[in-house]
Amino acid sequence: xxxxxxxxxxxxxxxPRAERRSIAVDDLPALARGCAVMGAGGGGDxxxxxxxxxxxxxxxxxxxLVGLDDLPADGLVMPCGLVGxxxxxxxxxxxxxEGARLVAETETxxxxxxxxxxxxxxxxxxxxxxLNWAARLGLPYVDADGMGRAFPTLPQMTMxxxxxxxxxxxxxxxxxxxxxxxxGCVEWTExxxxxxxxxxxxxxxxxxxxxxxxxxxxxxxxxxxxxxxDLGTALSRNGDDPIDTVVDELAAVELIRGKVIDVExxxxxxxxxxxxxxxxxxxxxxxxxxxxxxxxLAALEDGEVRACVPDVITVIDAxxxxxxxxxxxxxxxxxxxxxxxxxxxxxxxxxxxxxxxGAFGLRFPYTPIAPAxxxxxxxxxx
Amino acid sequence: xxxxxxxxxxxxGTNTDxxxxxxxxxxxxxxxxPTTPDVTTGIAASIEAVLAALGPAPGRITHAMLGTTHxxxxxxxxxxxxxxxxxxxxxxxxxxxxxxxxxxxxxxAAVSAxxxxxxxxxxxxxxxxxxxxxxxxxxxxxxxxxxADAVAITSVFSxxxxxxxxxxxxxxxxxxxxxxxxxxHEVGSIGLVERExxxxxxxxxxxxxxxxxxxxGEALERHDLHPARYFTQNDGTLMEREYALRYPVxxxxxxxxxxxxxxxxxxxxxxxxxxxxxxxxxxxxxxxxGFPVETGxxxxxxxxxxNFRMPGLVTLPLGGxxxxxxxxxxxxSVGYRLTESALAFGGSTPTLxxxxxxxxxxxVGRTRxxxxxxxxxxEALARSDAMLAEAIDQxxxxxxxxxxxxxGGGGFLVPDDVPGVSEILRPPDxxxxxxxGAAIGQxxxxxxxIVRFRAxxxxxxxxxACESARLQAVRAGADPERTEIVDIEExxxxxxxxxxxxxxxxxxxxxxxx
Numbered sequence: 017x018x019x020x021x022x023x024x025x026x027x028x029x030x031x032p033r034a035e036r037r038s039i040a041v042d043d044l045p046a047l048a049r050g051c052a053v054m055g056a057g058g059g060g061d062x063x064x065x066x067x068x069x070x071x072x073x074x075x076x077x078x079x080x081l082v083g084l085d086d087l088p089a090d091g092l093v094m095p096c097g098l099v100g101x102x103x104x105x106x107x108x109x110x111x112x113x114e115g116a117r118l119v120a121e122t123e124t125x126x127x128x129x130x131x132x133x134x135x136x137x138x139x140x141x142x143x144x145x146x147l148n149w150a151a152r153l154g155l156p157y158v159d160a161d162g163m164g165r166a167f168p169t170l171p172q173m174t175m176x177x178x179x180x181x182x183x184x185x186x187x188x189x190x191x192x193x194x195x196x197x198x199x200g201c202v203e204w205t206e207x208x209x210x211x212x213x214x215x216x217x218x219x220x221x222x223x224x225x226x227x228x229x230x231x232x233x234x235x236x237x238x239x240x241x242x243x244x245x246d247l248g249t250a251l252s253r254n255g256d257d258p259i260d261t262v263v264d265e266l267a268a269v270e271l272i273r274g275k276v277i278d279v280e281x282x283x284x285x286x287x288x289x290x291x292x293x294x295x296x297x298x299x300x301x302x303x304x305x306x307x308x309x310x311x312x313l314a315a316l317e318d319g320e321v322r323a324c325v326p327d328v329i330t331v332i333d334a335x336x337x338x339x340x341x342x343x344x345x346x347x348x349x350x351x352x353x354x355x356x357x358x359x360x361x362x363x364x365x366x367x368x369x370x371x372x373x374g375a376f377g378l379r380f381p382y383t384p385i386a387p388a389x390x391x392x393x394x395x396x397x398x
Numbered sequence: 399x400x401x402x403x404x405x406x407x408x409x410x411g412t413n414t415d416x417x418x419x420x421x422x423x424x425x426x427x428x429x430x431x432p433t434t435p436d437v438t439t440g441i442a443a444s445i446e447a448v449l450a451a452l453g454p455a456p457g458r459i460t461h462a463m464l465g466t467t468h469x470x471x472x473x474x475x476x477x478x479x480x481x482x483x484x485x486x487x488x489x490x491x492x493x494x495x496x497x498x499x500x501x502x503x504x505x506x507a508a509v510s511a512x513x514x515x516x517x518x519x520x521x522x523x524x525x526x527x528x529x530x531x532x533x534x535x536x537x538x539x540x541x542x543x544x545x546a547d548a549v550a551i552t553s554v555f556s557x558x559x560x561x562x563x564x565x566x567x568x569x570x571x572x573x574x575x576x577x578x579x580x581x582x583h584e585v586g587s588i589g590l591v592e593r594e595x596x597x598x599x600x601x602x603x604x605x606x607x608x609x610x611x612x613x614x615g616e617a618l619e620r621h622d623l624h625p626a627r628y629f630t631q632n633d634g635t636l637m638e639r640e641y642a643l644r645y646p647v648x649x650x651x652x653x654x655x656x657x658x659x660x661x662x663x664x665x666x667x668x669x670x671x672x673x674x675x676x677x678x679x680x681x682x683x684x685x686x687x688g689f690p691v692e693t694g695x696x697x698x699x700x701x702x703x704x705n706f707r708m709p710g711l712v713t714l715p716l717g718g719x720x721x722x723x724x725x726x727x728x729x730x731s732v733g734y735r736l737t738e739s740a741l742a743f744g745g746s747t748p749t750l751x752x753x754x755x756x757x758x759x760x761x762v763g764r765t766r767x768x769x770x771x772x773x774x775x776x777e778a779l780a781r782s783d784a785m786l787a788e789a790i791d792q793x794x795x796x797x798x799x800x801x802x803x804x805x806g807g808g809g810f811l812v813p814d815d816v817p818g819v820s821e822i823l824r825p826p827d828x829x830x831x832x833x834x835g836a837a838i839g840q841x842x843x844x845x846x847x848i849v850r851f852r853a854x855x856x857x858x859x860x861x862x863a864c865e866s867a868r869l870q871a872v873r874a875g876a877d878p879e880r881t882e883i884v885d886i887e888e889x890x891x892x893x894x895x896x897x898x899x900x901x902x903x904x905x906x907x908x909x910x911x912x
Contacts, residue, residue, distance in 0.1 A: 060893075067591060068494040103848075103891045103900065104522055107590050108554050112494035148494060168893060190491035191528070217521040218894060277796075281890060310893055335792075343889060348795035 037242070038078040039147060039157060041070055049251050050244030051143030052339035053262060056328045058311030059140015059166030060102025061341060068110060069144050072151035079147060080156040081241055082132060087158070089230040091131030094122050095162050095175065096149070097142035099187070099209060100219035103343075105141065108217060111190035115149020118223040121186045121194055126226060134158035134232070136173060136225065138240040139166025139311075139328075140341070145221075157241065162225065164237035164359035165328045168310050170206040172371045174361050175225035178235035185209060185224035189216045237359045251337050258337025259352035262330075268356035269385050271315050271322050272296050272304040273334060276349040281308075292345050294331075294353055304353055306331070308342045313376050315353060321383040323355035326362030326371040330354055355385045402911075403458045405625065406837025407444055408465040408656050409433055412677035412719070412734050413807070414440040415833035416448035418459065421911070423663065423838050427452035428830045432734045437468055438610075442617040449621055459623055461909065463836040464614055465630035465652040472606045473650070473700035476504060479602040480578070481511035483546035485535060485570075486594060487553035487562045488519035491527050497552075498598065500591060502701040509602040511546035514538045518562045519554030522848050522898070527554055530562045532569060539573035548578040548601035552594040556583035557846050578604035578644075585645060587846045588900060592696060592705035599702060600647035607646035611639055628875070628909075632708050634659040634690055634835060635842035635906055638875040647706075650699055653832060654681050654709045658690040660835030661803040664825035670801040671790060671819070674831070675808035677719040678731040680786065682712045682793040685803075689884055689906070691795055707844070712789045718808030722748040722778040727785065741767040750811055753779040760810035783813050791818055805831035842884075842906040843870025848891070850898045860886060860901060867905040881907030 039047065048062035055062075073079065087093070096118055098105055119130045133150040135143050138161040150157045162173035170182055182202040187195040187209060195212055199205045205224065213220050227235060250265045251258055263270050274297040281290035289309045296302040304322065307314040312331065314324035323329050331340045334350040357363070362371050363382070369375065372382045402421040407414065410433060418427040429447035434440040441464070449456045472478045484497045497513040498506045516538065517531035539549070549570045553562040560583040567579050580601040586593030614627060629642035634655030642649060657674040668688040674681045684691040690709035697706050715728030719736045732739040732747055739745040741752040742763025752767045753775040754760045767775060790802060799820035804812045805828040814822055827834065845866040849859040864883050872878045885904040890897065 064495075064591075067500065071495055071499060099893075101891045101894045101898070103588065107588050108488070108519070108521070108527065109492040109590055110494040111490045111492070190493075192490070214894070217523070217525075217527070218891075218898075275794075346795075348793075350792060 038080045039073070039245075040078040041073045043245060044069055044073070044144070046248030046252050047241075047245050048144060048248065049337075049339070050246070050248030051138060051140060052341070053247055053251070053330050053332070054143070054164070054240070054244055054328060055139030055166040055339065055341065056311040056330055057308065057340070057342040058168070059137060059142055060098070060105065062141045062144050064106045064109065065141045065144025065147070068112070068148040069151065072112070072148035076151040076154065079150045081159050082156040083159050084229055084233045084236070084238065087131055087229045089228065091229045092122070092126060092128045093132055093134050093158060093227055093229055093232045094119060094130045094223050095134045095136035095225050096146050096221065096223040097136045098145050098219060099222045100213040100216070102141055104218040108190070108219065110221070112148065112152060113192065114188050114190065114221045115146065116153055117188045117192045117194060118149070118186050118221065119153060121188070121196065122223055122226055125184050125186070125196065130155065131229070132156045132158045134160060134236070135241070136162040137166055138163060138237070138244055142166070143241070143244055158232070159241045160232065160236040160238045161240040162236055164240055164362070165326070166311055167371060170209060170224065171202045173225060174237055174359065175227065175235045176202050176370065177361055177366050178231070180225045180227050180231060180235050182224045184226070185222060187212055187216070187220050187222045189220045237361070259332055259334060259354060261337070262332060262354050266356040268354040269323070269387050271329070271353040271355055272302060273352045276345060276347060276351060279345050279347060294351060306353070307378065309376055310342065312342060314373060314378060315355060320386070321380055323385045324373050324378065324380070324383055325376060326358040326367060327385050328356050328358050357385065401458050401460050403460065404837045405445070405448070405459050405462040406833045406835070407441060407463065408653065408832035408836050409437055409441065409467045410653060410676060410832060411679070414444040415830045416444035417830050417833040417837050418448055418452050419834070419837045425827050425834065428827060428833070430830070437466060437471065438613045438617070441466070441614065442620070445617050445621065456621055456623060459625050461628065462614070462618055462623070462625040463628045463630060463636060463839055465656045465832065465836045466610060466649065467653065468606055468610045469603050469646050469650045470699070472603060473505070473599060476508045478606050478609070479509050480548040480605045481546050482509050482598050482601040483511050483539065483542040483549045484513040484598055485538060485549065485551045485566055486515045487530060487535070487551070487566060488527060488590070489515050489517040489531070491519060491554060492590060495591060497594060500595065500703055505700060505702065509598060512538070512542040520556065520559045520562065522555055522558055523850060524558055530565055532565065535566050536569050536573055539570050543574055546574065546577070548580070548604050549574065550580045550582075550594070550598040550601040552582035552590065552597050554590060555848070556581070557588055558848055585647065587705050587902070588848065589705045592703055595702045596647055596704040596706060599699065599704070600645060603646040604643070607643050611643060628839070630656050630836045630839055632706055633692065633842060634709070634839065636839040636875065636909065637841070641874050651697070651706070651708050654683060654711055655690050656835035657681075657805055657832035658683050658685055658709060658835065659688070659839065660831030660833070661685065661805045661828070662688045663834055663838050664805070664827050664831055665803045665823045667801055667803060667823060670803050670823070671793060672803045672805065673786070673790065673809070673812055675804065675806040675811050676717045677733050677736060677807060678715070678717045678729065680714040680716045680789070680808070682714070682789045683709045684793055684795050687884060712793045714785055714789050716750065716782055716785060716811070718749065718751045718811065720750040722750060722753060722774060727778060727781050741765070741771060748775060750778060750782055751808070753782070754810050759813070782811055786812060787816050790816055794818065804828065840906040840908055841871055841874050841876035842904060843867045843872070843874055843876070844902065844904040845870060846900065846902045848898060848900050856899070859899070860888070860903070863901045863903040864905065867903040871905040871907055875910055876907035877910040878907070881905050
């Protein structure tokens with residue numbers, strides 16, 4: 017892809033008539049980088065997804081990437097991905113047949129063929145994991161997802177906001193043990209799925225929010241796979257400053273550039289909570305504090321919220337351009353912290369109710385991303 | 399006459415250094431010999447030279463420690479590697495990424511005698527992914543008999559329980575007889591692909607390890623020396639010879655750790671930055687509590703992704719032999735030919751050593767570089783200073799000013815004033831810091847666990863991990879009375895309902911002297 021094309025695509029809402037493309041082995045590193053940036057520090061390291069997809073693509077060839085407008089309106093879309101702990105998924109790798117099992121069970125439950133596989137979460141490893149299933153099944157990959165980023169729970173999917181039922185939810189594992197969860201509301205699906213995930217060994221795969229293409233067109237975040245691909249491709253260009261590249265590609269704001277000087281972590285109720293402090297490298301003594309709960313939830317400076325969920329906050333290695341997941345944050349890293357707006361739907365009152373600061377126990381209201389302090393009227397020497 | 403001396407040897411890219419220290423770690427003799435392509439000849443020459451420097455009483459040497467590049471060279475050159483039967487225990491999980499899928503094809507061709515995945519493996523809570531399929535494992539070993547001269551066994555979550563790996567080892571031995579077997583729980587940490595890669599490399603290196611151990615022994619016996627022999631590993635600690643024969647891959651990157659441990663010793667400072675400036679490259683790392691700070695990032699060895707714990711280093715292509723030319727500074731270096739090629743030694747190639755001579759930082763060689771070179775040399779020195787300052791700043795892991803210990807033959811390149819550095823320490827004998835690091839090495843043990851616990855269980859889990867690490871250090875040759883926990887790391891697992899933690903504990907102690 018040329019630079020002009022890459023830049024053209026992100027600038028506005030994704031063009032539904034964007035040229036068809038496919039995902040081949042050579043695209044995987046770029047897709048992984050893009051997914052990691054969109055993961056907001058969570059969602060797991062995409063590398064394991066790259067390894068699995070590479071095997072599948074080498075055997076079965078490239079996977080078509082299709083927009084929802086290119087699929088028949090009454091076709092059945094299967095949103096799917098990994099649930100549970102990414103750390104377990106890098107040790108107990110998948111069988112590879114899980115996707116086929118999800119599709120078979122889905123087709124039995126609905127009596128309809130699945131026409132395409134959709135990642136329910138673009139951020140982190142889940143942007144790539146369903147790709148190996150698509151390759152093995154010969155199904156296209158939908159250029160959309162249910163989050164536009166990474167989030168920890170099932171209610172935090174755009175399909176929920178659009179009123180698509182989460183039930184039936186199909187879970188399976190490498191043994192092809194299969195569980196169908198039927199509930200009346202997503203909160204129960206979440207509760208039963210989490211408990212079952214522990215029984216499956218701490219990680220499993222799931223398909224839920226089964227819907228037809230017409231519904232998916234209004235219930236998902238369109239263009240997220242191409243967005244990740246374009247972003248990763250731009251980040252892989254040599255010579256450019258990686259943080260500037262992300263800022264350009266995503267219309268992101270650079271919150272700070274400097275060094276991680278403190279990281280605190282604790283495990284509470286199944287999530288990694290903690291905070292990290294980044295000190296700016298201009299000698300002005302600015303400090304940015306990141307609030308973490310699996311993902312980066314908020315960035316605060318001088319007691320003011322500079323950015324918070326549902327907007328995406330990502331820490332990027334200043335030298336290599338590699339996004340740094342929250343589990344890997346440590347003293348001394350040279351980083352840039354960037355923020356960019358999450359999908360519009362999350363900033364509605366309904367969206368904020370499930371994915372805003374309050375939904376994560378933070379005691380402040382949603383605050384749009386604040387540009388650099390120099391633009392906020394703060395007193396600066398220069 | 400007391401028998402209480404230790405010989406330390408470290409093979410570097412340019413020189414092989416050797417030292418002799420007494421039981422109080424006081425340096426008695428030091429020597430350098432050029433590193434040779436076969437490595438072994440250079441080791442023998444350095445032993446010869448250091449014994450000459452020591453004078454009488456070489457018979458007092460009771461321990462000999464070697465840090466060598468044999469293993470790394472063998473992997474990079476794909477030579478001398480054993481053919482490995484690669485068994486993974488994890489089916490029906492893990493098939494999505496087959497064994498050795500991430501090896502470069504030529505390395506895979508050089509080491510693989512066959513690969514398979516059999517049923518079994520452990521869940522992180524200690525239950526089984528599936529029962530271990532002993533029958534299929536036995537059939538696999540029968541199939542590769544005659545082709546395989548080593549075995550690598552990797553089970554899912556062997557850090558939680560090693561029982562399936564041990565069962566498979568017994569089968570391998572009954573089918574293949576007396577063959578080298580590498581077990582993943584003894585080699586690597588969480589992350590199946592990376593640990594399996596490391597385990598296969600370890601098995602492939604078994605022959606190299608035997609060759610090294612034998613030639614080291616012969617070089618010592620030529621001088622009628624029969625000391626206990628040790629090898630240094632990636633974290634700067636020692637392994638007894640028997641242990642090194644089983645885990646050669648753990649020696650694959652021992653050089654930087656040796657020089658950092660040696661820097662702590664010669665300076666007497668345990669918390670500092672260290673810059674090791676050699677002939678071709680410079681490595682900057684951080685010492686905390688006398689040990690190098692390690693990186694958690696994947697480490698590539700010969701094109702293979704592994705998850706070894708190695709010192710976290712910032713590496714620069716700058717050293718005393720770096721050629722000063724028109725283009726960028728580094729990586730081109732005159733290497734060990736410095737004393738023929740550099741201007742200061744009457745040669746015709748301007749080097750960073752000449753820049754330092756010209757700038758008055760060091761007085762070596764026979765002559766000062768001619769005036770016409772001075773402009774370019776001054777410019778190169780300024781650029782080198784800026785690159786060093788940047789690397790030192792990047793290496794820091796805590797805020798504030800810290801001391802910087804400068805070691806290595808090219809240490810004079812580091813200026814007396816570096817931003818963010820409180821003081822520059824240039825200890826005596828710094829040029830043999832790496833061999834000293836080998837000679838004074840401690841013995842360590844390390845364990846990694848994934849544990850689930852309710853309130854109150856954390857302390858018990860950590861205590862268990864520490865005790866296991868301590869036991870492992872003692873088994874590897876540490877003095878049980880003086881073995882201490884030097885590092886504990888806890889990382890919570892994200893996205894789990896019940897709290898779980900990855901715990902890593904490392905213990906180290908001085909050699910048990912008998």
